[in-house]
């Protein structure tokens with residue numbers, strides 16, 4: 001069984017494609033994370049956990065969830081991280097987490113997908129770069145699926161000690177101080193549909209008088225901004241200038257592949273065109 005969290009669609013694409021290649025089930029963990037539902041998840045096939053990288057590790061709310069949830073049945077687990085270029089110690093921490101759960105860690109892979117995080121000084125990627133990254137990752141999924149099918153081990157790069165030394169003390173500070181939500185707002189295009197509230201993994205958004213209000217517990221995942229059906233959400237002036245990312249705006253990259261419109265298990269997000277790409 002494939003378990004995943006995805007804020008802006010990249011991880012969902014990887015998880016659903018892998019599920020098709022392996023004829024396996026796919027479970028989006030969003031609603032379980034939102035409800036703190038740690039009830040048992042059982043699988044006869046090995047578990048495959050797919051996650052985006054947030055500051056060199058998997059999202060902290062996801063690792064907290066995975067630590068607590070009861071995974072039963074098959075004791076093997078694979079891990080697939082995807083980032084905008086540097087996964088840091090994500091795989092190393094995943095290995096530790098699953099070993100603590102007394103599962104057999106079958107290795108991990110790192111895929112490079114388009115950057116979904118435009119806040120800060122990160123440059124906007126060109127449509128061509130986004131296309132290249134999606135296609136490269138898509139092509140790598142065949143090898144990953146073959147390894148899993150053959151019960152082999154996935155191999156990723158070596159994680160150096162200095163990466164752990166730099167990341168481990170730095171991350172909690174970044175998470176505490178560098179992810180404020182005060183700059184999010186919904187403009188006049190907001191129709192009060194509540195989708196932003198529904199996709200926020202931290203339940204940080206509430207709809208009052210048909211408008212979203214952001215609380216103080218944000219992880220900058222970009223799910224609210226990337227999933228608004230009317231493109232009403234901005235982050236200060238930054239997103240007005242740089243645009244926003246969502247995978248669905250680039251799905252036509254794969255129009256000649258099996259993915260997308262003909263998918264038996266299509267992504268559930270309802271995205272609209274953004275400014276980039």
Ligand SMILES: Cc1cc2nc3c(=O)[nH]c(=O)nc-3n(C[C@H](O)[C@H](O)[C@H](O)COP(=O)(O)O)c2cc1C
Nearest residue numbers: 007008009010011052053055056083084085086116
């Ligand atoms: C809060 C946040 C932190 C991120 N940190 C990293 C990072 O450390 N390294 C990196 O290469 N990409 C980083 N990214 C980019 C995402 O990992 C990448 O775009 C991923 O494909 C997004 O997946 P999703 O569309 O399934 O949410 C970050 C994105 C967010 C939102």
Ligand code: SF4
Nearest residue numbers: 190191193194196228
């Ligand atoms: S998803 Fe967009 S349109 Fe819907 S309530 Fe949120 S901001 Fe408004």
Ligand code: SF4
Nearest residue numbers: 200218219221222224
């Ligand atoms: S409020 Fe923060 S945590 Fe919630 S969806 Fe938006 S960016 Fe993600």
